[in-house]
Amino acid sequence: MKINHIFVLLMCFAAMLLGADDTQQRHILIISSYDQEYDWSTRQLAGIRSIFDELPEVTYHLEYLDTKFASTDDYYQQFSQLLEIKYKKYNLQGIITIDDNALNFILDHREIFGSMVPVVFTGINDFSPEQTEGYPRVSGIIDEVQEVTTLRQAAAFHPRARDIVIIHDQSESALANRERARRLIEPEFSDTHRITYLTDLTFAELKEELSRRSRESIILYWLFVRDSEGVIKGYEQSISFIAESTSAPVYQVTNLGIGSTGSVGGFVVDPFHQGRAAAENIISFDPELPYLRISSGRYHFDYQQLQSRGVPFSQAPPEAVFSNMIPPLPREYRTSLYLMSLILVILTVLVITLITLFVKQKQYARQINEHEQLVRSSIDLATYPTWVYHPDGTVLLSNRESRNLFTDIVHEGRNFFRELEVKGFGDTARLFHTLDERLLNRQPLKEDQVRRVLTARGLKKLIVSKALLQWRGSSAILTTCVDVTDQEDANERLRQAEQVRAVGLMAASIAHDFNNQLMVLEGYSDLLADGIRDEALLPYIQEIRTALNSSRELTRQLLSYARREQTSSRKLEPGSLAAQAVRTLSGSLDESWNVKMEDHLDPDTRISGNDILIQNALLNLGLNARDAMAGGGEILYTVSSREVLPSDQIYGVLGPLPPGRYVVISVTDHGTGIGTDIITSLFDPFFTTKEGGKGTGLGLSAVLTTVSQHHGDILLDTALNEGTTFNLYFPRLNPDADMDIHEKKVLDTAMVGKQHILVVDDEKLLRKLTQSILNSAGFEVTTCASGSEALEIYESGQFDLVILDMMMPGINGIETFKKIIARDPQAKVILISGFSEQKITRELYDMGLAGFMEKPVPRSIMISEVTRILQDS
Numbered sequence: 001m002k003i004n005h006i007f008v009l010l011m012c013f014a015a016m017l018l019g020a021d022d023t024q025q026r027h028i029l030i031i032s033s034y035d036q037e038y039d040w041s042t043r044q045l046a047g048i049r050s051i052f053d054e055l056p057e058v059t060y061h062l063e064y065l066d067t068k069f070a071s072t073d074d075y076y077q078q079f080s081q082l083l084e085i086k087y088k089k090y091n092l093q094g095i096i097t098i099d100d101n102a103l104n105f106i107l108d109h110r111e112i113f114g115s116m117v118p119v120v121f122t123g124i125n126d127f128s129p130e131q132t133e134g135y136p137r138v139s140g141i142i143d144e145v146q147e148v149t150t151l152r153q154a155a156a157f158h159p160r161a162r163d164i165v166i167i168h169d170q171s172e173s174a175l176a177n178r179e180r181a182r183r184l185i186e187p188e189f190s191d192t193h194r195i196t197y198l199t200d201l202t203f204a205e206l207k208e209e210l211s212r213r214s215r216e217s218i219i220l221y222w223l224f225v226r227d228s229e230g231v232i233k234g235y236e237q238s239i240s241f242i243a244e245s246t247s248a249p250v251y252q253v254t255n256l257g258i259g260s261t262g263s264v265g266g267f268v269v270d271p272f273h274q275g276r277a278a279a280e281n282i283i284s285f286d287p288e289l290p291y292l293r294i295s296s297g298r299y300h301f302d303y304q305q306l307q308s309r310g311v312p313f314s315q316a317p318p319e320a321v322f323s324n325m326i327p328p329l330p331r332e333y334r335t336s337l338y339l340m341s342l343i344l345v346i347l348t349v350l351v352i353t354l355i356t357l358f359v360k361q362k363q364y365a366r367q368i369n370e371h372e373q374l375v376r377s378s379i380d381l382a383t384y385p386t387w388v389y390h391p392d393g394t395v396l397l398s399n400r401e402s403r404n405l406f407t408d409i410v411h412e413g414r415n416f417f418r419e420l421e422v423k424g425f426g427d428t429a430r431l432f433h434t435l436d437e438r439l440l441n442r443q444p445l446k447e448d449q450v451r452r453v454l455t456a457r458g459l460k461k462l463i464v465s466k467a468l469l470q471w472r473g474s475s476a477i478l479t480t481c482v483d484v485t486d487q488e489d490a491n492e493r494l495r496q497a498e499q500v501r502a503v504g505l506m507a508a509s510i511a512h513d514f515n516n517q518l519m520v521l522e523g524y525s526d527l528l529a530d531g532i533r534d535e536a537l538l539p540y541i542q543e544i545r546t547a548l549n550s551s552r553e554l555t556r557q558l559l560s561y562a563r564r565e566q567t568s569s570r571k572l573e574p575g576s577l578a579a580q581a582v583r584t585l586s587g588s589l590d591e592s593w594n595v596k597m598e599d600h601l602d603p604d605t606r607i608s609g610n611d612i613l614i615q616n617a618l619l620n621l622g623l624n625a626r627d628a629m630a631g632g633g634e635i636l637y638t639v640s641s642r643e644v645l646p647s648d649q650i651y652g653v654l655g656p657l658p659p660g661r662y663v664v665i666s667v668t669d670h671g672t673g674i675g676t677d678i679i680t681s682l683f684d685p686f687f688t689t690k691e692g693g694k695g696t697g698l699g700l701s702a703v704l705t706t707v708s709q710h711h712g713d714i715l716l717d718t719a720l721n722e723g724t725t726f727n728l729y730f731p732r733l734n735p736d737a738d739m740d741i742h743e744k745k746v747l748d749t750a751m752v753g754k755q756h757i758l759v760v761d762d763e764k765l766l767r768k769l770t771q772s773i774l775n776s777a778g779f780e781v782t783t784c785a786s787g788s789e790a791l792e793i794y795e796s797g798q799f800d801l802v803i804l805d806m807m808m809p810g811i812n813g814i815e816t817f818k819k820i821i822a823r824d825p826q827a828k829v830i831l832i833s834g835f836s837e838q839k840i841t842r843e844l845y846d847m848g849l850a851g852f853m854e855k856p857v858p859r860s861i862m863i864s865e866v867t868r869i870l871q872d873s
Contacts, residue, residue, distance in 0.1 A: 047275020259323025628671025
């Protein structure tokens with residue numbers, strides 16, 4: 001019979017659970033103005049819960065604004081951001097605010113939840129409809145405090161009293177009450193009573209003021225929970241403190257603490273009923289009825305306090321309720337009461353005995369159930385694929401991650417091994433079976449070993465962990481898998497990055513040596529051109545110079561690739577950059593793709609930047625456009641200008657676009673487009689949607705880096721199956737901006753006298769070349785091969801200028817320069833290097849560095865720079 005009863009109870013419980021699952025949940029947010037210890041809010045919350053706890057379809061969330069401790073704008077802003085993050089996953093059907101601060105907070109920050117979410121307020125002091133004017137779907141419970149009614153009754157109880165003392169602190173609610181006092185209390189009582197306000201005091205000062213009040217005064221407690229020094233007491237604790245500090249009767253306007261705090265009472269409102277009304281209002285919200293007026297007020301007094309004040313019971317209103325009042329029991333009921341008490345004792349003993357027997361009988365079953373619930377909860381909360389099955393393969397429990405890894409194979413009640421075989425994962429089934437045998441035989445599993453496992457999501461690299469546990473009296477196997485596929489792939493990408501770095505270092509070394517050779521060839525070709533008298537040979541010299549210029553660009557690209565050269569800026573023509581990209585792509589793609597260009601710029605429009613980096617970015621976008629149109633199509637490069645005004649709200653990948661004039665280079669395709677689910681990751685390093693071996697995921701990341709270095713941004717316009725346009729915004733250069741060094745005119749090389757120059761370079765060919773170039777211009781030249789040798793020579797001679805190579809073994813050029821300047825602060829020194837000016841800091845120029853030349857240095861530039869520095873001196 002007992003088994004049948006238990007079975008029926010379990011079936012009922014299961015039906016209840018199923019019913020709950022089928023019910024659509026309604027999420028309600030409750031925001032209280034104060035902390036959890038505030039008694040008034042606690043009573044209101046109790047009323048709200050009394051409604052919601054009876055509605056299984058309602059899930060409520062409770063937040064405390066805690067404005068008695070913090071109420072700055074920064075605090076409100078941070079609190080709103082917290083709520084936005086915390087509740088964005090919920091579809092809130094309503095918000096209940098408790099007291100003024102919470103309502104004002106929601107009205108000021110309602111955008112985080114949406115203007116159509118209903119808001120119901122309760123506990124508002126002195127409410128005015130203007131407070132919610134302009135805010136749709138706002139309703140509330142208006143249950144105004146009846147302080148005038150309380151004072152009228154107090155005056156009737158104490159006809160000799162001539163003083164009314166009103167106590168409140170400086171909180172927003174209390175200050176609102178004071179305004180009500182001036183409007184309602186003072187007109188009625190100021191002719192018969194002297195009205196005093198005790199506010200903005202410490203608790204010690206308040207106690208001293210109250211000690212002066214006699215029994216002929218009336219104390220009206222409104223709200224005093226935080227004194228002027230920030231000390232906080234609970235609502236009932238505060239009333240008790242005031243009642244103990246004075247002999248005068250203390251009246252209040254809420255029913256909190258009546259009968260336990262020492263106050264007499266009054267015509268009070270009940271926060272519990274306010275809370276119930278607010279909950280009922282949000283459940284059946286009607287925007288056509290914005291406010292609900294209720295009347296929870298009633299007379300409530302402490303009977304013992306009235307007795308101690310000499311107030312006869314008969315003077316109380318007949319509808320009043322009392323605390324601490326024990327009416328005498330009629331004699332004819334006493335025998336029945338004793339008999340009922342005896343029966344109650346007997347029944348209590350019987351119930352305790354039955355409960356003890358029931359507990360002992362069900363103790364083992366409860367322990368088993370707790371064990372199962374613990375395992376089930378642990379598995380559900382696990383972030384890795386986790387499931388439990390019998391050694392024969394029958395699945396007992398599984399979490400969502402395991403079902404994602406093996407789809408329907410690990411559903412409860414199915415045989416794990418059989419399902420793997422049926423689905424074609426025989427190797428996986430044999431692997432798990434082998435691991436299970438080792439576990440059952442107490443053999444180590446080597447859990448740190450990465451195992452390749454074929455799953456429903458493809459071949460994965462997993463760390464498989466197993467453990468034995470007891471399940472309903474028999475052994476079961478707990479299995480957890482950690483997917484380390486991404487980590488392994490990341491390690492592989494790191495190894496590739498190290499290889500790329502090694503190639504970059506090698507490229508830098510080759511480019512540096514190549515630069516030196518180019519300088520020798522270029523210098524001697526210039527000297528050769530000066531010495532040739534046969535004009536028929538000059539075109540050959542010009543061809544050599546053209547080849548040298550191409551080689552110089554090649555070394556510049558190598559140095560840029562190796563990250564050994566800082567990106568130098570020049571005046572660039574955007575149309576030429578786009579045209580070069582079109583020519584390069586047209587020559588590399590077959591006739592399936594048509595590469596076109598439209599130039600809408602004025603001929604004099606320029607930008608400042610590095611042509612190599614921008615060219616690489618445009619080519620990357622062109623290749624992406626090709627990949628987006630697998631069957632061929634048109635790739636369009638468009639060059640235009642745009643002015644961004646301060647009033648414009650234009651956002652790129654890097655953020656809002658600053659006002660100004662821009663050159664826009666656009667690359668458009670008519671391919672597959674880009675889905676909104678991957679746009680946020682599109683420019684991340686190593687992110688790619690291409691198949692393995694067809695992309696590194698670095699192209700768009702490099703494009704974004706280039707645009708950022710040029711103080712621009714990217715605007716993306718895309719639609720699935722319609723195409724994509726990448727718009728690169730570059731700041732437009734002012735037409736009267738200075739020309740870069742390659743456009744500056746060579747200074748006059750006329751010499752004032754014969755100057756002596758010391759040339760220091762570890763490359764013999766470069767030393768000889770520099771000497772020949774300077775000798776041809778009329779300078780006297782001394783050469784040496786190292787920094788230490790240069791210091792000795794400089795001490796023994798008179799030199800007007802020193803040319804130092806930066807990269808030398810032993811003492812490098814910068815160290816040599818510092819030693820020369822330390823000995824002779826007036827020395828003129830030029831540093832020369834195959835790398836750019838990245839290491840020439842402002843500190844070196846402040847120390848007296850005269851100039852810098854980048855290899856290979858054309859003969860005219862070298863003579864011009866030397867002449868300029870000597871003339872300046």
